[in-house]
Amino acid sequence: MEIKLAKTAGFCMGVRRAVDTVLDVSQHETGRKLYTYGPLIHNPQTIELLKSRGITAIQSIDEIPDRHNALLIIRAHGIAPGERKKIKESGVKIIDATCPKVGYVQAIIKKHTALNYTVIIAGDREHPEVDGLWGYTEGRGIVVSTLEDAEKIPALEKVCIVAQTTQDSDHYREIVRKIQQKNPQAVVFNTICSSTEKRQEEIISLAAEMDALFVVGGKNSANTRRLADLARKQNTPTFHIETVKELKNVDLGPYKSIGVSAGASTPNWIIDQITDHLAEISSPTPKTAFLLKLWLWMVKTDFYSALGAGCLALAGMLLQNIPVAAASLAVASFFVYAMHVLNRLVTSKESGLIGSFREPFYLRHEKIFRLSAFASLFIALTLSLAGSILAFGLLLFISLAGGLYNMKLLPGRGRFERLRDIPGSKNFFTAFAWGIATAVLPALSAGCAFSAGTAVAFIFTFILVFTRSALSDIMDMQSDRLLGRETIPVMIGKENTQILLKIILLILLVILILSPVAGWSPTPGLFLILCVLYVWICFSLCDRRAGFSGAIIEGLLETSYIIAGFAVLGWLVFR
Numbered sequence: 001m002e003i004k005l006a007k008t009a010g011f012c013m014g015v016r017r018a019v020d021t022v023l024d025v026s027q028h029e030t031g032r033k034l035y036t037y038g039p040l041i042h043n044p045q046t047i048e049l050l051k052s053r054g055i056t057a058i059q060s061i062d063e064i065p066d067r068h069n070a071l072l073i074i075r076a077h078g079i080a081p082g083e084r085k086k087i088k089e090s091g092v093k094i095i096d097a098t099c100p101k102v103g104y105v106q107a108i109i110k111k112h113t114a115l116n117y118t119v120i121i122a123g124d125r126e127h128p129e130v131d132g133l134w135g136y137t138e139g140r141g142i143v144v145s146t147l148e149d150a151e152k153i154p155a156l157e158k159v160c161i162v163a164q165t166t167q168d169s170d171h172y173r174e175i176v177r178k179i180q181q182k183n184p185q186a187v188v189f190n191t192i193c194s195s196t197e198k199r200q201e202e203i204i205s206l207a208a209e210m211d212a213l214f215v216v217g218g219k220n221s222a223n224t225r226r227l228a229d230l231a232r233k234q235n236t237p238t239f240h241i242e243t244v245k246e247l248k249n250v251d252l253g254p255y256k257s258i259g260v261s262a263g264a265s266t267p268n269w270i271i272d273q274i275t276d277h278l279a280e281i282s283s284p285t286p287k288t289a290f291l292l293k294l295w296l297w298m299v300k301t302d303f304y305s306a307l308g309a310g311c312l313a314l315a316g317m318l319l320q321n322i323p324v325a326a327a328s329l330a331v332a333s334f335f336v337y338a339m340h341v342l343n344r345l346v347t348s349k350e351s352g353l354i355g356s357f358r359e360p361f362y363l364r365h366e367k368i369f370r371l372s373a374f375a376s377l378f379i380a381l382t383l384s385l386a387g388s389i390l391a392f393g394l395l396l397f398i399s400l401a402g403g404l405y406n407m408k409l410l411p412g413r414g415r416f417e418r419l420r421d422i423p424g425s426k427n428f429f430t431a432f433a434w435g436i437a438t439a440v441l442p443a444l445s446a447g448c449a450f451s452a453g454t455a456v457a458f459i460f461t462f463i464l465v466f467t468r469s470a471l472s473d474i475m476d477m478q479s480d481r482l483l484g485r486e487t488i489p490v491m492i493g494k495e496n497t498q499i500l501l502k503i504i505l506l507i508l509l510v511i512l513i514l515s516p517v518a519g520w521s522p523t524p525g526l527f528l529i530l531c532v533l534y535v536w537i538c539f540s541l542c543d544r545r546a547g548f549s550g551a552i553i554e555g556l557l558e559t560s561y562i563i564a565g566f567a568v569l570g571w572l573v574f575r
Contacts, residue, residue: 001256001258001278002258003257003275003278004206004209004210004257005259005260005271006202006203006259006261006262007202008195008198008199009199009216009260009261009266010264010268011264012193014100014101014165014193017099017100018040018076018097019046019482021073021095021097022034022036022055022097023481023482025073026054026055027484032070032093033064033070034054034055035070035072035073036055036056036057036073036075037072037083037087038057038059038128039075040075040076041265042218042220042224042263043217043218043221044218044220045242045243045267045270046265046482049482050482053484061086061087061090064090067090067091067092068091070093071092072093072095073096073097074095074096075097075128076097077098077099077102077129077132078106078129078132078133079135080136082135083132083135099165101165101193102132104191106133106136108160108189109133109136109160110136112160113140113141116158117158117159118156118157118158119140119141119142119162120143120160120161120162120179120186121133121134121141121142121162121164122144122145122150122161122167122172122175122176123164123167124164124222127164129164129165129166133162144179147174147175147178150174150175150178150179153178153179153182153183154182156183159183159185159187161175161176161186161187161189162189163190163191165193165196166193166196166223167196167226168226168229169197169200172192176188195264196264199227200226203227203230203231203261204230204234206259207231207236209259210236210255210257210258210259211236211254211255211256211257212239212252212257212258213231213236213238213258213259214238214241214247214258214259214261215238215262215263216241216263216266216270216271216274217263217265218265218266219242221264221265223264224262224263224265227261237255241274242270244270247277260274267482268479269479276550276551279551279552296552296555299555299558300358302340302341302344304558304562305336305558306333306336306337306340307565308560309332309333309335309336309337309437309561310329310330310332310565311561311563311565311568312332312438312461312464312561312564312565313333313439314565315438315460315528315564315565315567315568316438316439316442316457318528318571319456319457319515319522319525319528320443320448320453320454320457321453321521321522322446325387325442325445327383328441328442328445330383331380331383331387331445332438332441332442334383335399335437336434337376338373338376338377338380338399339377339399339433341362341370341373341376342370342402343402344358345366345370358551380395381395381396387446388444391441391444391445394436394444395436395441401429405425424488424491426485426487427466427469427470427473431466431469432462434461434462435459435461435462438457438461439458452515452521453515453521456511456512456515456520456521457521460508460512460528460564463505464508464531464560464564466504467501467535468560468561470487470488470489470500470501471541473487473490474494474497474498475541477489477490488500501539502536502539505532509529509532512529512532513526513529524568524571527570528564530563530567531560531563531567534560538557538560541553
């Protein structure tokens with residue numbers, strides 16, 4: 001089955017700006033109660049997440065008990081000037097997150113109303129944006145929703161026509177044509193958002209290419225419903241769904257190709273869940289089906305990460321020029337598996353509505369995963385004890401640190417209750433733990449003193465794991481922000497994160513090239529440059545529009561570890 005995701009799917013500029021505004025305010029305004037004037041966006045799942053962070057949607061300022069210690073965020077749809085005045089007079093502080101493109105329409109209406117024009121608004125009568133726009137007409141505006149409404153407009157002296165920013169372009173042109181039949185002098189503004197127009201054009205194009213379409217978004221979202229209607233007009237089977245659960249009610253058997261689009265209020269994590277599910281149930285060719293399913297199963301269960309840890313431990317031994325020890329490989333693999341599983345079980349329960357491709361599987365088999373994680377940790381500790389008491393002590397320390405990472409150490413004492421609340425800590429601690437397990441522990445178990453090779457091995461693993469973690473976080477920026485996770489991409493942005501990662505990869509490349517020359521590590525270590533080159537290629541995966549499922553992308557990122565193992569094995573076999 002071919003799956004194609006629309007490039008325009010997901011938050012538009014105005015929605016993204018409104019959500020970012022609310023999240024920024026919630027992060028810095030800890031002494032005030034936060035409210036949004038109406039639901040911030042038309043997506044129930046996002047509203048629930050905001051509610052869990054103490055951000056409450058209200059319909060009237062009368063719902064605010066302590067107005068002097070409250071912040072009210074005006075949503076992207078905007079509000080009428082009369083409502084704004086009432087709020088200010090109540091003493092509630094306002095933060096305006098009105099979409100700039102809606103603000104532009106408001107300005108047009110305000111100007112032409114002052115010039116005694118009759119302003120006609122083409123839009124949905126009950127939509128909050130239209131309600132706010134009409135407020136700028138001083139009660140003299142006319143809302144037109146259908147062609148029948150347009151035909152009823154009489155000849156007027158001065159007419160100005162604008163559109164709700166999410167209107168159907170063709171429908172708006174027809175409305176304008178009808179009104180101009182009696183009012184040829186009418187001043188017409190095309191106020192439909194360019195993002196909306198592109199989204200509508202793309203859904204029509206997808207409908208022509210695909211056997212079926214899924215339009216993802218809240219059932220109360222007007223622009224999402226409009227996308228679904230446009231697709232159906234192309235005689236393409238179209239399903240308007242809100243969450244991945246609704247896919248269970250759809251028979252996908254008749255369709256060889258499926259297009260996925262989403263409304264302007266649909267977050268990326270919901271879109272990802274749907275595309276991941278579609279990709280999972282799609283049928284590859286018989287020759288590749290088994291291998292692909294096995295690979296994806298390993299990625300989903302974190303066995304692939306464990307295998308990757310063993311491969312990096314093998315590379316670490318090569319860089320340190322110490323004998324290959326199966327016990328050290330096993331320690332690294334079992335430790336990484338245990339830590340990954342235990343941390344995922346914790347975060348899966350706390351993330352609520354947001355879940356990755358792994359989390360449903362983990363939660364269904366929670367007991368098995370929990371048991372396997374503790375068993376793996378026990379095996380890792382036992383094997384390390386057999387090798388060296390120092391190795392055992394260090395592994396026990398980083399295991400306890402890993403357990404403390406998600407625990408509330410300072411309950412009720414501000415932003416930093418847990419280690420994971422420290423901005424960027426996940427990327428650093430993960431890479432540090434992997435570096436210890438794959439570089440330092442093998443040296444201790446072998447009874448070798450720390451050397452320049454140990455440092456090179458640690459840096460090699462640290463940078464690879466740090467980069468892979470940060471690249472994954474780039475793709476999860478939107479959901480991380482909603483959950484309050486201050487990852488490196490959330491703090492410094494996608495572009496700056498990519499620049500940072502490319503700089504440290506260049507540093508790693510230089511170290512690998514200089515190591516044999518300086519005598520820090522043996523010449524075969526140069527083969528590990530392949531890992532750096534592969535990771536560089538992986539930067540293109542940061543855009544989920546590439547059409548890959550989340551599991552495939554995660555697997556491709558972690559393949560950098562596997563390449564390290566194969567590079568070493570190739571040297572050992574063919575030297």
